[in-house]
Amino acid sequence: MQHLPRRLILIALAGALAVAGSACGGDNGIRISAITSTPGAGTPTPTALATSTSEAEAIPLPPRPENPFASGRDVAAYLAGSEADLEGCLPELVEEWGLAEEVEGPRCVSVDFDNDGRDEWVFLISFPGEGDQPGDSDLWFFDDSEADYRYFNSGRALANAGTPGFEIRTVEDLSGDGLPDLAATWQQCGASTCVTSLIIATQHGGTLQNLAPSESSVETLEEFEVVDGAIRMLGGVVQSVGAGPQRQSTLVVDWAGLRFRVDREQGEPIYLVHLVNDADRAFDAGDYETALSLYRQVSEDSELLDWKLEIGQPSDRHELQAYSLFRAALTAERSGSDDQALAFLESAVSRHPATMHAAAAEAYGTALEDGASSAEACDATEALLDTFQPLYTQFWDFGTSNPERAVFTLCR
Numbered sequence: 001m002q003h004l005p006r007r008l009i010l011i012a013l014a015g016a017l018a019v020a021g022s023a024c025g026g027d028n029g030i031r032i033s034a035i036t037s038t039p040g041a042g043t044p045t046p047t048a049l050a051t052s053t054s055e056a057e058a059i060p061l062p063p064r065p066e067n068p069f070a071s072g073r074d075v076a077a078y079l080a081g082s083e084a085d086l087e088g089c090l091p092e093l094v095e096e097w098g099l100a101e102e103v104e105g106p107r108c109v110s111v112d113f114d115n116d117g118r119d120e121w122v123f124l125i126s127f128p129g130e131g132d133q134p135g136d137s138d139l140w141f142f143d144d145s146e147a148d149y150r151y152f153n154s155g156r157a158l159a160n161a162g163t164p165g166f167e168i169r170t171v172e173d174l175s176g177d178g179l180p181d182l183a184a185t186w187q188q189c190g191a192s193t194c195v196t197s198l199i200i201a202t203q204h205g206g207t208l209q210n211l212a213p214s215e216s217s218v219e220t221l222e223e224f225e226v227v228d229g230a231i232r233m234l235g236g237v238v239q240s241v242g243a244g245p246q247r248q249s250t251l252v253v254d255w256a257g258l259r260f261r262v263d264r265e266q267g268e269p270i271y272l273v274h275l276v277n278d279a280d281r282a283f284d285a286g287d288y289e290t291a292l293s294l295y296r297q298v299s300e301d302s303e304l305l306d307w308k309l310e311i312g313q314p315s316d317r318h319e320l321q322a323y324s325l326f327r328a329a330l331t332a333e334r335s336g337s338d339d340q341a342l343a344f345l346e347s348a349v350s351r352h353p354a355t356m357h358a359a360a361a362e363a364y365g366t367a368l369e370d371g372a373s374s375a376e377a378c379d380a381t382e383a384l385l386d387t388f389q390p391l392y393t394q395f396w397d398f399g400t401s402n403p404e405r406a407v408f409t410l411c412r
Contacts, residue, residue, distance in 0.1 A: 058082040064097040068125065072140045072151040079121075080148035086121060100126045100135055105167045111180050113203040118144035122182065124166055134165025134187045134194075141201070141208060155184060158210035159199050164188065170226055175211070175255045179203055183212075183231060185224065193238045196221035198231065198253065200260060213262045218251045230254035244399015245271040245307040272304040272320050273398050279324065280403065283331060292331045298324035299347075307398065319395060322348045322357035323410075329361065330411060333374060342368065356392055360385055360410060378411040385410070 059081035062074045075093070078084055085091055089108040094101065103126050110119035121142045129135035139155030156163050165187035174181040181202040187194045198216040201208055218235035225232050231253040237246045248267035253260050269275045279294035299321045308316035325348035333341040348361035363384045367377035385392055385407040396405040 061092055061096055068097060068127075069136070069138050069154075069156070072142075072154060075123075075140065076142055076149045076151040079142060080145075090123065097125075098127070100128045103167070105169060109168060109171055109182070111171050111182060113180065113182075113201075113208060115179055115203075116144075118146055120144055121149060122168070124168060126166060129164070133189055136162075136164050137166035137186065138163060139166055139168070139184060139201075153201075153208045155186070155199060155201075158201055158208070159186065159197070161186075161197070162188075165194075169224055169231075172226065174200060174226070174229055174231070175202065175260070176229070181211075183226075185221070185233075187221075192240045193219050194221070195219050196233065198233070200231075200253075211260050212253065213260055215262050216251065216253050216260075218249075222248075238401060240400070242399055243401040244397075245273055245305075246399075246401045247271075247274055269304055271307045272298065272301060272317060273307060273402060275301065275304060276320055276324060277403060279327065283327060288331045288335045292328055292335070295324040295328035295331060299328070299351075316395070318352045319355045319357060322352035322355040322361065325351070326357050326361045326364070326410070329364070338368075356385065356388070356395065357410075364411065374411075381411055382407055 059077050061082070061084075062071065062078055065071045065074070078093075079086065084093075086108070089106075093099070094107075103124055106124070107126075108121065108123045110121055112119050114120070121144070123140045123142070124137065125140060126137035127135040137155075139158075140151060141153040143150040143152055155166055163186035165185075167185050169183045169185055171180050171182050173179060174183065179202060181200050183198065183200050185196050185198050187196050189195075195217050196219075198212045199210045200212040202211055203209075204211060216233075218233045219238050220236035221233055222236045223232075223234035231251075233251040233253075235249055235251065237248065247270045250265040250267075252263045252265060254263075255261075266274070266278065269278065275294060275298050279291050279298060282288075282291035282294060301321075306315050306317050308314060325344050329341040329344035329348070332338075332344060342365055345361040345365035348355075349358045349365075352358045360381045364377045364381045367380040368374075372380065389407050392407055
């Protein structure tokens with residue numbers, strides 16, 4: 001074999017190294033990541049990083065900028081080009097930027113959103129609050145190590161809102177599609193109460209999206225748990241003068257096959273108006289059997305509290321019971337029992353004669369007996385109530401935590 005001159009060999013070798021340098025590291029030199037599998041895990045994990053002596057120094061920790069929440073990409077460069085303490089959730093960044101030293105829940109999590117066998121990385125950036133107010137915060141979503149921890153989304157963007165008091169609540173498959181979902185909450189606080197809202201970050205349609213319904217929020221959150229894949233957020237009693245009579249309720253967010261749905265489970269009624277609310281909800285849902293049972297309970301109750309009386313106003317019991325007998329008549333009528341409907345109307349008039357709803361029951365019943373249709377009877381009832389509408393509206397003021405009712409909602 002003919003041997004090449006030593007000078008030609010050196011030239012060829014130098015050219016090969018130049019090509020390799022261009023492919024693997026550009027102007028910064030050569031960087032080779034050696035990937036192996038953790039025994040038993042089956043997931044590729046970076047285990048070594050070799051660099052040439054020509055590579056530039058590691059990217060330093062970025063100083064705290066004027067707007068920290070716009071600096072996710074700067075932190076991404078730091079994660080990819082340094083010896084950042086990811087396992088410790090960047091304690092060096094927490095100290096340098098003056099982040100909250102302690103946070104509720106985890107400060108960072110590793111999770112494989114896209115099922116490619118490599119974990120993305122989520123970091124909670126949270127500053128101390130003032131007094132009882134939660135501090136400004138955000139969630140930063142970074143790609144995996146093979147993608148150089150590219151910054152690709154934030155909790156604020158997913159929520160489309162300012163997000164003080166962010167807290168990572170759980171990482172698990174909530175939709176049953178085999179991919180993990182990250183559920184997190186944030187708080188917006190006023191003078192007397194805090195509203196806690198939810199995001200559910202998940203890989204959907206090729207991008208990370210928030211699939212939590214817009215109405216996923218509760219006031220004065222007392223408990224957060226996941227039961228059989230459903231998120232349950234227990235709300236407390238709002239300390240507000242204008243809230244009216246309250247009871248606890250639980251917001252339930254669960255997967256409905258195509259999307260997450262929201263339901264509210266009401267706690268046990270404390271005031272009589274709470275039972276009226278339950279009956280009206282059943283009526284509006286077309287569950288006339290349940291509605292009729294609840295309206296009857298209201299008409300016979302003597303134990304639930306009388307809120308109007310408690311705040312120094314005339315008792316609400318007789319008016320609420322007359323209202324429930326009127327609504328029981330409507331329920332019976334829609335269930336096809338006209339005779340039973342008339343009996344409920346007569347009961348409202350005889351048992352609660354000095355109430356507005358007894359007058360309404362009499363007007364409705366008289367119209368029916370004169371051959372009017374249900375719609376015509378309702379017209380006659382509304383015409384009567386409209387003559388003392390301010391008094392009627394004043395009675396139905398049970399605060400912001402209870403449904404509004406008006407003359408034109410009674411029999412429609």
